[in-house]
Amino acid sequence: MSDTANLNAELFRQLSYIADDETYMKKALNFIKKLAMQKEAEAEATENASHLLSKEEALASFDQACKELKENLEGNLTFKSLEEALNEL
Known part of the structure; x- marks a missing residue:
């Protein structure tokens, strides 16, 4: 199994522990959204830097x-x- 597949499995396993608690699920979702925005910003910065x-x-x-x-x-x-x-x- 690849590292990504292992990480996905672990993420879903951890989410399953909090799946019945709406407050914790919202916190997890907000954190993941922040990570996604950070990744997008970094990708954009990298793309802009390549033009400099x-x-x-x-x-x-x-x-x-x-x-x-x-x-x-x-x-x-x-x-x-x-x-x-x-x-x-």
């Missing part, structure tokens, strides 16, 4: 932008106009 750049990636991107700006100011690189960039989209 790492510190190294952000610094490398900023460094590249600074180099390109310097080249533009020196006349070695020309930027597209806003209209040209928007037309590409």
